[in-house]
Amino acid sequence: MIETVATTPYDDQKPGTSGLRKKVPHFQQPHYAQNFIQSLFDVVERPADAALVIGGDGRFFNREVIELAIRMAAANGYGRVIVGQDGILSTPAASNLIRKRQASGGIVLSASHNPGGPDGDFGIKYNISNGGPAPEKITEATYRRTKEITEYKIVCEPAPDLSKIGETRLGDMVVEIVDPVADYAELMQALFDFPAIKAMLAGGFRMRFDAMHAVTGPYAKAIFEGLLGAPAGTVVNGTPLPDFGGGHPDPNAVYAKDLIDHLMAPDGPDFGAASDGDGDRNLIVGRGIVVSPSDSLAVLAANAHLAPGYAKGIAGIARSMPTSQAADRVAQKRGLGIYETPTGWKFFGNLLDAGKVTICGEESAGTGSDHVREKDGVWAVLLWLNILAATGKSVKDILAEHWREFGRNYYQRHDYEEVESKGANSLMDSLRDRLASMSGQRFGTLVVSEADDFSYKDPVDGSISTGQGVRIVFSGGSRIVFRLSGTGTKGATLRVYIERFEGHADLHDLPPAEALKELIETAEAVGEIRKWTGREAPDVIT
Ligand code: G6P
Ligand code: ZN
Numbered sequence: 001m002i003e004t005v006a007t008t009p010y011d012d013q014k015p016g017t018s019g020l021r022k023k024v025p026h027f028q029q030p031h032y033a034q035n036f037i038q039s040l041f042d043v044v045e046r047p048a049d050a051a052l053v054i055g056g057d058g059r060f061f062n063r064e065v066i067e068l069a070i071r072m073a074a075a076n077g078y079g080r081v082i083v084g085q086d087g088i089l090s091t092p093a094a095s096n097l098i099r100k101r102q103a104s105g106g107i108v109l110s111a112s113h114n115p116g117g118p119d120g121d122f123g124i125k126y127n128i129s130n131g132g133p134a135p136e137k138i139t140e141a142t143y144r145r146t147k148e149i150t151e152y153k154i155v156c157e158p159a160p161d162l163s164k165i166g167e168t169r170l171g172d173m174v175v176e177i178v179d180p181v182a183d184y185a186e187l188m189q190a191l192f193d194f195p196a197i198k199a200m201l202a203g204g205f206r207m208r209f210d211a212m213h214a215v216t217g218p219y220a221k222a223i224f225e226g227l228l229g230a231p232a233g234t235v236v237n238g239t240p241l242p243d244f245g246g247g248h249p250d251p252n253a254v255y256a257k258d259l260i261d262h263l264m265a266p267d268g269p270d271f272g273a274a275s276d277g278d279g280d281r282n283l284i285v286g287r288g289i290v291v292s293p294s295d296s297l298a299v300l301a302a303n304a305h306l307a308p309g310y311a312k313g314i315a316g317i318a319r320s321m322p323t324s325q326a327a328d329r330v331a332q333k334r335g336l337g338i339y340e341t342p343t344g345w346k347f348f349g350n351l352l353d354a355g356k357v358t359i360c361g362e363e364s365a366g367t368g369s370d371h372v373r374e375k376d377g378v379w380a381v382l383l384w385l386n387i388l389a390a391t392g393k394s395v396k397d398i399l400a401e402h403w404r405e406f407g408r409n410y411y412q413r414h415d416y417e418e419v420e421s422k423g424a425n426s427l428m429d430s431l432r433d434r435l436a437s438m439s440g441q442r443f444g445t446l447v448v449s450e451a452d453d454f455s456y457k458d459p460v461d462g463s464i465s466t467g468q469g470v471r472i473v474f475s476g477g478s479r480i481v482f483r484l485s486g487t488g489t490k491g492a493t494l495r496v497y498i499e500r501f502e503g504h505a506d507l508h509d510l511p512p513a514e515a516l517k518e519l520i521e522t523a524e525a526v527g528e529i530r531k532w533t534g535r536e537a538p539d540v541i542t
Helices: 034-042 064-077 091-100 136-146 182-191 194-201 216-227 259-265 291-305 326-334 343-355 377-391 395-406 421-438 517-527 528-531
Strands: 002-006 022-023 050-056 078-089 105-109 120-129 151-155 166-170 174-180 206-209 271-275 284-287 289-291 314-322 337-341 359-362 366-369 409-420 446-453 472-473 478-484 492-502
Touching: 022 326, 022 517, 034 120, 034 136, 034 151, 034 166, 034 259, 050 064, 050 091, 050 174, 050 528, 064 078, 064 105, 064 151, 064 174, 064 478, 078 091, 078 291, 091 105, 091 120, 091 289, 091 377, 105 216, 120 136, 166 359, 174 492, 182 216, 182 377, 182 517, 194 377, 206 216, 206 259, 216 377, 259 271, 259 284, 271 377, 284 291, 284 377, 289 291, 289 366, 289 395, 291 314, 291 326, 291 359, 291 366, 291 377, 291 395, 291 409, 314 528, 326 395, 343 359, 343 366, 377 395, 409 528, 421 446, 421 472, 421 478, 421 492, 421 517, 478 517, 492 517, 517 528
Parallel strands: 050 078, 050 105, 078 174, 206 271, 314 337, 314 359
Antiparallel strands: 002 151, 022 120, 105 120, 166 174, 271 284, 284 289, 359 366, 409 492, 446 472, 472 478, 478 492
16 A cells, blocks of 8 residues: 655755765654655656666665665555665675666665764665666756655555565565675676686685675675685675674775785785775775775776676776876877766766776776676776786786886875865865966976866766866876865865876885875965865875
């Protein structure tokens, strides 16, 4: 039986870079999740009897919202929902299922790398039928709808038991509970040379995968320890927990320090990797070296042809604007298309659909390809393993050779977290006010060659996104980018991205902080970070 429930709008349901994200107690307000889900159902395109994929990263409140979404889908005319067992689906696995099962879309419940638990973060994201995050046209329509909503529809019956694989009915709708790993593992086997990786592991190559108590645990165990035969214990923190064990499931130098420490030990494993809350980010570490995400993108693009799924070569590369220009150098040398998009995976969707690019990546630890329409942590790990198996080289050697061939783009990102919004906005406004007069200005030995507020015109659908971050480029190609995060849930997060190209091979082994010293000082001089944020130093440097 369908019940129509009266509700009143909330005025803060505007999706950010990656869906609607708020603290759990915020989501627990009466009808808060219902309003947003109904608004989605009201605006998204779908045929009658459409299929919808539903899953999440297992964080606190996951199960409740999944059950709600199932009951609301049944009341809103969906013909079938495909749900991961126990409500678990990594973001790339959800993307794969949407595509494979020709669903009209999917609801992914996650706040990605943000902490979970009763006081942690929660999020709802909608993906469209190509498997990728909803474009702004849809997120904006959803937001408009949330401001005028007066009722939502839900069936009175409870959702079925999410732990039992198989099909049941709820009203007129089929509820199909699936193994979250099976289809994804099949896709990975089609892309990569599993026998070669397996032989490398059997030959004594040692790896460590840190699932950070988040969603990739079951995927990593099934793939690395199961299909590839790595010894039990290769996957650590492999059980998804609602609060991620009290940790912060963000695979960076701060939160994945334990993994990095293991890899820095002289007798440590050959290869280490980690993924985030919902399994779309990755961290790659070789013995004695952490690979920056921007370098990882460039290396993967340059070597993808070594994996069977990309043996024919790649069509082109896309990177988000703040990501270093290391990938551009690969594209130039190999005669490939290169696209610079705003931050957010959703901007890659059209380029991938149109066949303009095969590999995409972001400085925020995301890399992926046209196999799904999300970034994919386990995929990146497997492509690295495939490259290592095909070349027989270490991570360190691969990077050194890459820099010798293409030069090195030294890179750092400085994050100032939970800054007062007013100050952060004033910092950006002040930069924007000065953009026109910045060209030609000198800071130490650096001279500004151009400065702008990045805007993007999608080459496929012509849509325009403005105000995507202030870029200050210096003669010689060094860059400083200032941008406010679109994923924070409290105050503002200022990100300052700093990059310098070095062509000389004998200067490729400097610590990044040293190679970037002058630019880091210039960032303070141009941005007046201390003045506007009251902070002496960044909270995190990645
Ligand atoms: C999410 C998106 C990414 C994006 C990242 C950084 O993870 O999926 O595509 O790069 O957020 O966003 P932020 O706005 O916090 O810099
Ligand atoms: Zn994520």
